[in-house]
Amino acid sequence: xxxxxxxxxxxxxxxxxxxxxxxxxxxxxxxxxxxxxxxxxxxxxxxxxxxxxxxxxxxxxxxxxxxxxxxxxxxxxxxxxxxxxxxxxxxxxxxxxxxxxxxxxxxxxxxxxxxxxxxxxxxxxxxxxxxxxxxxxxxxxxxxxxxxxxxxxxxxxxxxxxxxxxxxxxxxxxxxxxxxxxxxxxxxxxxxxxxxxxxxxxxxxxxxxxxxxxxxxxxxxxxxxxxxxxxxxxxxxxxxxxxxxxxxxxxxxxxxxxxxxxxxxxxxxxxxxxxxxxxxxxxxxxxxxxxx
Numbered sequence: 365x366x367x368x369x370x371x372x373x374x375x376x377x378x379x380x381x382x383x384x385x386x387x388x389x390x391x392x393x394x395x396x397x398x399x400x401x402x403x404x405x406x407x408x409x410x411x412x413x414x415x416x417x418x419x420x421x422x423x424x425x426x427x428x429x430x431x432x433x434x435x436x437x438x439x440x441x442x443x444x445x446x447x448x449x450x451x452x453x454x455x456x457x458x459x460x461x462x463x464x465x466x467x468x469x470x471x472x473x474x475x476x477x478x479x480x481x482x483x484x485x486x487x488x489x490x491x492x493x494x495x496x497x498x499x500x501x502x503x504x505x506x507x508x509x510x511x512x513x514x515x516x517x518x519x520x521x522x523x524x525x526x527x528x529x530x531x532x533x534x535x536x537x538x539x540x541x542x543x544x545x546x547x548x549x550x551x552x553x554x555x556x557x558x559x560x561x562x563x564x565x566x567x568x569x570x571x572x573x574x575x576x577x578x579x580x581x582x583x584x585x586x587x588x589x590x591x592x593x594x595x596x597x598x599x600x601x602x603x604x605x606x607x608x609x610x611x612x613x614x615x616x617x618x619x620x621x622x623x624x625x626x627x628x629x630x631x632x633x634x635x636x637x638x639x640x641x642x643x644x645x646x647x648x649x650x651x652x653x654x655x656x
Contacts, residue, residue: 486610488647489513491521494538496643503543503640504529509648510537518556518608520649526614526637527602528646530555539648544583545640549574559605560585560615562598569594570603573615573634583616583634590628594621600634610651 491507509515511534519531521541532542532555548554562569571588588594598618604611616634623630 487650488522489650491539491646491648493643493646496641503545504532505541505543505643505646507539507541507646507648508537510535510539512536514650515539515648520602520609520613522613522647522649523638523643523645525639526616527558527609528638528640528643530608531648541646543640544636544638545576545578547574547576547583549586556606556608558609558615559603560600561603562594562618563601565593565598566603568592569598571632573600576636577633580633581636582619583636585618585632585634586629588621588630588632590630592630594618594630594632596620600632610649613649 489509491509494506494508496505497503505528507521515531515534517531517534521528521531527544529541529543529546531539533540542555544555546554547557549557558573560571560573569588569592571585571592571594573583573585575584576582577584585600596618600615600618602609602611602613602615614637616636619633619635621630621632
């Protein structure tokens with residue numbers, strides 16, 4: 365008994381015992397079926413919630429910051445992918461437009477060749493332009509067809525628009541084309557004059573294209589007889605006379621007609637159908653007797 369009394373006299377042990385009893389009592393209240401919380405529970409819950417809010421909000425801000433940084437990184441990667449796709453689209457579109465333009469060009473050339481073949485008895489052999497000389501004293505081009513392809517001097521060369529010139533020199537694999545812009549009636553080395561007529565007036569109209577005016581860019585059609593029905597706006601084509609230029613080659617459009625000095629003949633200025641520049645493909649005209 366004495367020992368027990370001494371134990372209870374120990375203040376620390378007494379306080380510990382009282383605390384343990386109060387904890388048991390509080391636990392008993394907590395485990396019981398109650399509608400309202402006790403004040404210790406309310407105090408503990410409010411204190412805990414306050415402390416949690418102090419840590420939770422900053423932690424949420426930090427977590428949100430890292431999430432935003434991650435989103436920015438993903439957005440930057442997506443922008444890079446979109447830039448690459450846009451560049452690929454631009455390249456593919458340019459390639460598509462180039463192929464489309466080429467196909468349209470080939471289609472136009474094919475239709476032109478077929479139409480000419482139906483109208484006149486000659487064939488057109490396509491040629492690529494290798495080089496172009498634009499010197500006033502020597503306007504000529506070089507094409508990639510030569511004697512091995514059946515090319516011969518004085519064969520006519522045309523574009524889709526109209527007559528370009530004639531073959532002047534031939535090697536095994538290439539040929540030189542003398543352009544109509546070099547036509548000069550006073551130069552014996554110039555390309556041969558062109559016997560010409562008016563489209564749809566072939567039996568009524570005739571003249572000789574003998575020269576090209578470098579200043580005006582016009583061809584001159586001379587020796588047009590009196591009463592010829594040629595008028596501005598008419599389309600001039602080769603008549604086939606003379607044996608050099610096949611019949612039906614488009615030459616140009618009549619711009620004006622002037623009566624000659626003595627009234628016996630007239631002269632017409634012809635705007636060439638071919639523009640004599642920016643050529644890609646030309647055609648060499650093969651007549652029946654020259655087709656090999």
